[in-house]
């Protein structure tokens with residue numbers, strides 16, 4: 629939020645995906661830049677916006693996510709990188725849910741699509757998901773990072789990570805480096821879950837190639853009831869409701885880890901099917 633707010637201003641344009649996380653939206657508001665949303669993952673629409681608007685602004689930022697947190701689908705990163713070069717814009721990728729989960733060794737959406745890391749100006753990630761900690765990071769070119777280190781208010785005027793959080797994140801990263809096959813196991817398990825959910829006629833929306841599998845159930849109350857019911861049966865799955873998602877597209881959001889077994893996943897899907905039939 630403060631990185632976007634700090635780097636861009638009222639002379640600039642930020643074009644972000646319509647499903648952007650609140651932290652991107654708040655960063656855009658903080659910056660004072662003109663904000664335009666493009667329809668989710670529609671890079672053709674993004675191209676149209678940039679062709680009409682680019683020349684009117686000094687700096688332009690395209691802000692996207694690696695894995696979209698509500699729907700569990702991936703950004704079309706290679707196509708968006710092409711547009712970034714064509715229109716000479718900055719590109720920020722929020723890897724909150726893609727770092728540690730995508731790619732052959734869990735290095736995120738860049739590894740998944742085999743792109744050059746330098747094709748993205750700002751790789752942003754959190755440590756609160758795959759890395760079992762709290763906090764986040766910005767990675768990018770040396771000059772940009774030096775600039776942020778000395779000037780970004782959210783960094784300069786705030787404490788750093790606590791030693792315990794740092795140790796937890798480091799341990800998670802070291803473990804993934806030592807056992808990169810965890811990423812492949814996770815991807816296999818997530819595909820198993822998605823295929824099974826679809827075969828049982830559950831609505832998993834546009835989820836694909838990611839460890840986030842939403843089960844879209846309709847009104848918020850339905851998702852809350854299902855979540856409570858499943859909790860009583862030993863399944864920990866939180867409801868996600870409006871305003872995070874459209875009112876009539878409330879959902880249960882399954883997060884798969886490499887430690888979930890196929891048996892656990894199959895049992896979970898069966899319990900969701902049964903609980904859905906009961907309400």
Ligand SMILES: Cc1ncc(COP(=O)(O)O)c(C=O)c1O
Pocket residue numbers: 649651693697722724725754755756757762763764
């Ligand atoms: C896409 C995305 N970006 C940023 C965040 C913020 O992460 P944190 O809660 O670690 O600050 C989240 C958290 O859910 C997220 O899903």
